[in-house]
Amino acid sequence: MTNQTAQLHHLADLLLQLELALRNNGFWQQQPPSPAAMASRLPFCADTLEFSQWLQFVFLPRMQHLIENNEPLPDNSNITAMAQEAWSEGAENREILQPIRAIDAVLTSRRGNSNRG
Secondary structure, three states, X not given: OOHHHHHHHHHHHHHHHHXXXXXXXXXXXXXXXXXXXXXXXXXXXXXXXXXXXXXXXXXXXXXXXXXXXXXXXXXXXXXHHHHHHHOOOOHHHHHXXXXXXXXXXHHHHHHHHHHHO
């Protein structure tokens, strides 16, 4: 297994961990937001969605699509800052913040690795 393949598998595992954390902490929704809410042009759909909704209905599907279709991943990620804004650092939110930090780290490390090659 190449390093790139290992990173993709690790990223897919982290996305699954994030989904489970959202579910376990009561942030998972059965009904998607309206098309109008999803059409926001602001980062994280901040004017129309809760951050957890953005993670569930925008971020997770987009990242899963990129991985499954072997499309280029973002060169970096800094969603941790937004997550910390949305949720406090309390123990009850650590389960959600941990995979978000790890996703940021994986995507950012990829940028550094691609510049070396």
